Amino acid sequence: MSDNLLSLIQSALGSDFTKLAGQFLGESVSSTQLALTSLVPTVLGGIAQKGATVEGATSLLSLVNGAKLDTSVLDNVAGLFGTNNNTVSSLMKLGTTTLVPALFGDKSGGLVSTLAGAAGIKSSSATNLLAMIVPLVFTFLKKYVAKNNLSASSLSSLLKG
Numbered sequence: 001m002s003d004n005l006l007s008l009i010q011s012a013l014g015s016d017f018t019k020l021a022g023q024f025l026g027e028s029v030s031s032t033q034l035a036l037t038s039l040v041p042t043v044l045g046g047i048a049q050k051g052a053t054v055e056g057a058t059s060l061l062s063l064v065n066g067a068k069l070d071t072s073v074l075d076n077v078a079g080l081f082g083t084n085n086n087t088v089s090s091l092m093k094l095g096t097t098t099l100v101p102a103l104f105g106d107k108s109g110g111l112v113s114t115l116a117g118a119a120g121i122k123s124s125s126a127t128n129l130l131a132m133i134v135p136l137v138f139t140f141l142k143k144y145v146a147k148n149n150l151s152a153s154s155l156s157s158l159l160k161g
Helices: 001-014 017-025 027-052 056-067 071-081 087-119 121-146 152-160
Strands: none
Touching: 001 027, 001 071, 001 121, 017 027, 017 071, 017 152, 027 056, 027 087, 027 121, 027 152, 056 087, 056 121, 056 152, 071 087, 071 121, 087 121
16 A cells, blocks of 8 residues: 555655755755655555544545545645745645644654654754645545545555555
8 A cells, every 4th residue: 555655645746846845844855855755654654544444434534525625736736835825825724723633633743853853854844844745645645535436445445455
């Protein structure tokens, strides 16, 4: 599961994402890349853990479909960082208020601390990167589920695989 979905998500984010996110956060490309190398698999792991049972996958699908995730953002991820574009701010707000707490609960603070220390970025940058990546991964998942017509049971099987 993780290798397949991981590579699909990395492909969906595009090759410029690391550079653009680093500029947005005020961090170097290399530090941002290091953070993303740890963060994206961690987010996928959290999703896999949450969706390992049919009940968990049902909850996950409800969260994915209930959140106001616009799958068209994946058509132009670089556009998130455009001038006068509030898309990244809206995405991060959704991440902070809904998706990060639903996925990581009270463990998000520890995740931010570990990510900042391991990647050598500011805690605020780690917080913002988490708030950005979780909704993007959920958006990818929403698009993937719709494209492949996955039920809770089939999503659970995919995540367990």
